[in-house]
Amino acid sequence: MVQNLIQHINGITPLTEEEEGIVAELVREKTLARKQFLHRAGEVAQYSAFVVEGCLRSYAVDRNGFEHILQFAPANWWISDMYSFVKNQPSELNVDALLETKVLLLSRSCQLSIFDRIPKLERYFRILTENALAASNHRTINYLSLPAKIRYEKFCTMYPTLINTIPQKSVASYIGITPEFLSKLRAEF
Amino acid sequence: MVQNLIQHINGITPLTEEEEGIVAELVREKTLARKQFLHRAGEVAQYSAFVVEGCLRSYAVDRNGFEHILQFAPANWWISDMYSFVKNQPSELNVDALLETKVLLLSRSCQLSIFDRIPKLERYFRILTENALAASNHRTINYLSLPAKIRYEKFCTMYPTLINTIPQKSVASYIGITPEFLSKLRAEF
DNA sequence: ACTTTTTTTTAATCTACATTAAGAATTGAA
DNA sequence: TTCAATTCTTAATGTAGATTAAAAAAAAGT
Numbered sequence A, B: 001m002v003q004n005l006i007q008h009i010n011g012i013t014p015l016t017e018e019e020e021g022i023v024a025e026l027v028r029e030k031t032l033a034r035k036q037f038l039h040r041a042g043e044v045a046q047y048s049a050f051v052v053e054g055c056l057r058s059y060a061v062d063r064n065g066f067e068h069i070l071q072f073a074p075a076n077w078w079i080s081d082m083y084s085f086v087k088n089q090p091s092e093l094n095v096d097a098l099l100e101t102k103v104l105l106l107s108r109s110c111q112l113s114i115f116d117r118i119p120k121l122e123r124y125f126r127i128l129t130e131n132a133l134a135a136s137n138h139r140t141i142n143y144l145s146l147p148a149k150i151r152y153e154k155f156c157t158m159y160p161t162l163i164n165t166i167p168q169k170s171v172a173s174y175i176g177i178t179p180e181f182l183s184k185l186r187a188e189f
Numbered sequence C: 001a002c003t004t005t006t007t008t009t010t011a012a013t014c015t016a017c018a019t020t021a022a023g024a025a026t027t028g029a030a
Numbered sequence D: 001t002t003c004a005a006t007t008c009t010t011a012a013t014g015t016a017g018a019t020t021a022a023a024a025a026a027a028a029g030t
Helices: A002-010 A017-026 A082-087 A108-117 A119-145 A148-158 A168-175 A179-187 B002-010 B017-026 B082-087 B108-117 B119-145 B148-158 B168-175 B179-187
Strands: A028-032 A037-039 A047-053 A056-061 A067-073 A093-097 A101-107 B028-032 B037-039 B047-053 B056-061 B067-073 B093-097 B101-107
Touching (some): A002 A047, A017 A119, A119 B067, A119 B082, B101 B108, B119 B148
Antiparallel strands (some): A028 A101, A047 A101, B037 B093, B047 B101, B056 B093
C-alpha cells in the first residue's frame, strides 16, 4: 500500500530510505466501501487522500439536490477538499467512493510538519498543485468555450479508463450536463 | 515597485534583508500599455508576472473568434499561463493588459533556482498555488451549479473594484455569457 | 436466482441563453 | 473638441440543453 505512494513520490522527487520511513509513519491506511464518505460538506476536511486502488470523487450538491462532480481520483491521484483542507474551514464539498477503494490518509498537520522535516515533499506537493491548477484552468477554458458534445469526446480521450468503470451519469455530472442529454449525445455515435 | 512584491511575500513568509535583496535582483520591471500583450497563444510563457499597478487578464480565443477570460490580475496578484510556464510547452492562452499596467517579471528558470536558494519562496509559491487551486475549484462548482444571474451577483461581491474598472463585456466573458445577455440581466436590476 | 435499486434510454415539451441586427452611449486618440 | 472606435442596450428570433415522465436495461444486495 504505502509502496504505491512512495513510488509516486520517487517519480517526482526521489527520497532516501530514511525519508521513505518517515512518510510511511505519517500516513494511515483505510478502505472505503462503495458510497462510503471520506468527507462531508459542512465539516472541516481533515485529510488529503492518496488513492491506491479504486476511485473516489468530490462533488457539491446544489439547492435543487443535483450533484456536480469536481474531481475523480483513480489510482495514484490525490483528492481532498482543497479549500477546507488548507483553510481549516468547513466547505461545500463531499468526497465519497464510487467503488470499493483503498486510500492512504495524510492530515494537514502531518503535511505541514513534513514540509519542515523533508523539504523535498514541499516540492512534491508544490509540483502536484501546479499541475492540478493547470488542469483546472484547462477544464475551465473547455467549459467556457466548447459545446457539450466535444467536452464529452475530450473526456473520453482524457480518462479512457474511467469511461468503463464509473456510471455515465457521473460523467454527465462532471462535464456539466444532465444524464438524459448525455444519453442523447451518445445515441448520435 | 519591488517593494510591493516584497511586502506581499513578507505577508506570507517573512524574508531576511539578504533574501529581499536576492528577490530584487531576480525580477525585472516592465510597464505594459493598454492592450499590450505579455504572452501570446502558441508561444511558451517565459514569465510569471506580479502586478504592481493596473490590471492584466488571461484568456483563450475559441474557433469562432470569441474570447473567454480565465483570470483577472489586479494589483498584488500573480498571473501567467500556468500550463505553459510549468511545462515549458506552447499553450492556448493570451495574457494582455486591460489598462496601463506595471508588472514585475519572474522567469521560470529564475523561479526554480530561487526555490533552491530560498526554500521560503518555494513555500510562498506553494501557498499561492494552493489558494489559486481552491479558488479555481470554487469557480468550477459555481459554473456547474448556478445560473448566470447569480454568477454575476457573486462576481460583483467578489471583485467590487473590478466592476468599475473593466468593461462589462469582460465580466460577461469571465462568467461565461454573452455581453448582450449580461446587459439584459442588468436591466432587471 | 430473485428482487430491489440504480442507471440508461426515448420522446415530448420547455427555457435559459445565444445569435443577429441596429441604434445609442461611452471612450479614446489626435 | 471632434471623430472614429469601442462598448452597451434593446428586441426579435433561434437553439443547445433542461425538464418531465415512463419504460427498459443493468447492477447490486440478499
